[in-house]
Amino acid sequence: MPGALNFAPSCWHAQTRTSYTPRLRYPIPMPSRHHTFLLLAALSATLTLSAADKYAVDWTRQEPEIFEHYASLIRMDTSSPPGNETKAAEYLKGVLEKEGIPAQVYELEPGRGNVVARLKGNGSKKPILLMGHLDVVGVQREKWTVDPFSAIRKDGFIWGRGSIDDKDKVTSALTVMLLLKRMNVPLDRDVIFLGEAGEEGDSRVGIGFMVDKHWPEIEAEYAITEGGTTGARDGKVRYVQIGTTEKVPRGVRLVAHGPSGHASRPRPDNPVLHLAMAVGAVASNQPPMHLNDTTRTYFERLATISTPEEADRYNHVTDPARSPAILAYLAEHEPIHSSMLRTSIAPTILKAGFRTNVVPSEAEATLDIRALPDEDMPKFYDYMKKLINDPQVEIVPNGRGGREPGKPSRFDTDLFHSFEAAQRTMFPGAITLPTMGVGATDNSQLRAKGVQAYGFGPIIDEKDAQGGGAHADDEHLRETSLYKEVEFLWRSVFPVVASK
Numbered sequence: 041m042p043g044a045l046n047f048a049p050s051c052w053h054a055q056t057r058t059s060y061t062p063r064l065r066y067p068i069p070m071p072s073r074h075h076t077f078l079l080l081a082a083l084s085a086t087l088t089l090s091a092a093d094k095y096a097v098d099w100t101r102q103e104p105e106i107f108e109h110y111a112s113l114i115r116m117d118t119s120s121p122p123g124n125e126t127k128a129a130e131y132l133k134g135v136l137e138k139e140g141i142p143a144q145v146y147e148l149e150p151g152r153g154n155v156v157a158r159l160k161g162n163g164s165k166k167p168i169l170l171m172g173h174l175d176v177v178g179v180q181r182e183k184w185t186v187d188p189f190s191a192i193r194k195d196g197f198i199w200g201r202g203s204i205d206d207k208d209k210v211t212s213a214l215t216v217m218l219l220l221k222r223m224n225v226p227l228d229r230d231v232i233f234l235g236e237a238g239e240e241g242d243s244r245v246g247i248g249f250m251v252d253k254h255w256p257e258i259e260a261e262y263a264i265t266e267g268g269t270t271g272a273r274d275g276k277v278r279y280v281q282i283g284t285t286e287k288v289p290r291g292v293r294l295v296a297h298g299p300s301g302h303a304s305r306p307r308p309d310n311p312v313l314h315l316a317m318a319v320g321a322v323a324s325n326q327p328p329m330h331l332n333d334t335t336r337t338y339f340e341r342l343a344t345i346s347t348p349e350e351a352d353r354y355n356h357v358t359d360p361a362r363s364p365a366i367l368a369y370l371a372e373h374e375p376i377h378s379s380m381l382r383t384s385i386a387p388t389i390l391k392a393g394f395r396t397n398v399v400p401s402e403a404e405a406t407l408d409i410r411a412l413p414d415e416d417m418p419k420f421y422d423y424m425k426k427l428i429n430d431p432q433v434e435i436v437p438n439g440r441g442g443r444e445p446g447k448p449s450r451f452d453t454d455l456f457h458s459f460e461a462a463q464r465t466m467f468p469g470a471i472t473l474p475t476m477g478v479g480a481t482d483n484s485q486l487r488a489k490g491v492q493a494y495g496f497g498p499i500i501d502e503k504d505a506q507g508g509g510a511h512a513d514d515e516h517l518r519e520t521s522l523y524k525e526v527e528f529l530w531r532s533v534f535p536v537v538a539s540k
């Protein structure tokens with residue numbers, strides 16, 4: 041039901057046209073204006089086609105090289121902490137410089153390298169930043185069925201820590217740089233490559249450091265990195281998610297206080313009891329639902345490719361009569377969608393007591409709160425306080441963990457349209473879904489600086505999605521997905537960087 045969709049960009053466009061039409065002193069008759077428009081459109085289509093033809097890529101021929109860089113990166117153990125990203129940064133610097141693309145490594149702390157390289161354009165447009173993080177989360181080796189740093193090929197997949205998060209993005213960005221350079225594509229804007237450290241838990245040494253201390257090296261109009269999935273069912277791509285905004289991690293501790301004493305004489309002010317009730321109160325009540333432009337569009341578009349039952353839920357989630365039942369269903373069966381609809385609270389750590397027979401004077405719980413980008417946190421803490429309704433329990437915010445909320449990136453930019461065009465070419469019949477990530481990425485710091493920053497990701501088929509995903513044991517990616525991911529980035533970036 042595309043007619044049901046309400047795309048804000050086309051509304052703005054329509055308003056702009058209405059406002060300037062009356063200012064024409066010699067109005068051009070409609071037919072010839074229209075005719076000129078068609079001629080120009082045809083001409084530009086021809087030019088675009090010829091540029092695309094001139095710089096057509098034989099993807100099968102690229103595969104061995106893509107695999108080589110991807111596997112080399114996975115084989116470098118950059119588990120964070122400690123990270124040791126510099127070895128990966130130096131590897132990439134070597135690859136880029138061998139092609140004549142100057143690159144530089146920046147470290148805030150020894151071993152925690154970020155690598156930056158730049159292809160110069162003619163400066164008529166502002167730069168674009170292609171980014172991927174070099175570090176990975178750690179592994180519990182005994183839980184893996186393969187060596188997590190082997191990049192072994194098995195059953196059509198490539199296995200290893202970082203295979204989905206995030207060495208596929210690093211490889212995609214690297215390949216786009218190499219292809220643009222080798223084909224000598226004339227560029228309207230600089231194309232900047234950034235492999236960053238510390239994304240997994242310490243972005244202070246990575247994107248935080250680059251934004252604070254080396255902003256001129258990476259300043260851009262657009263950025264692309266992780267933050268979306270390309271979803272397939274039975275081998276056919278259904279949607280391409282493009283991350284336009286994301287939730288903001290906000291840790292909170294609940295601390296219950298009370299008198300310590302002998303456990304043989306229990307009292308009603310036992311802090312363990314008060315903490316347990318407080319955790320129950322905040323975690324069993326779902327915070328109120330709130331949609332933004334991204335999530336509203338996401339559910340509207342998703343409904344167009346869903347089963348009738350799914351579509352019915354997505355289309356009626358805000359219907360007051362249906363909402364409670366739909367939200368309960370999503371909480372149980374589609375936890376990502378449930379989280380996209382609200383600021384979420386998950387208790388993760390409980391700490392209380394040290395001996396069976398001692399009532400402690402303090403008990404503490406850690407809550408992982410993922411806030412909507414426009415959440416008013418003081419108000420949200422008030423909401424929690426009302427739910428807890430207990431003077432013995434204190435709410436202690438832990439801060440933002442370095443992620444600053446920025447404005448969501450727009451759907452009406454050249455780059456977003458280019459994502460949609462790449463999707464139509466590569467995956468006809470699918471849709472492009474602007475998406476709000478429920479996790480956090482380094483795009484957050486870039487959006488806070490006003491960059492239109494987008495997330496994308498590899499094809500994950502529903503039947504492959506059981507285990508082995510990002511951060512999971514046995515992380516693995518279908519080999520064909522890797523090549524399609526690189527191609528998608530190329531097709532998205534090329535039209536917004538190549539001179540016409």
Ligand SMILES: [Zn+2]
Pocket residue numbers: 173205206239266
């Ligand atoms: Zn990641």
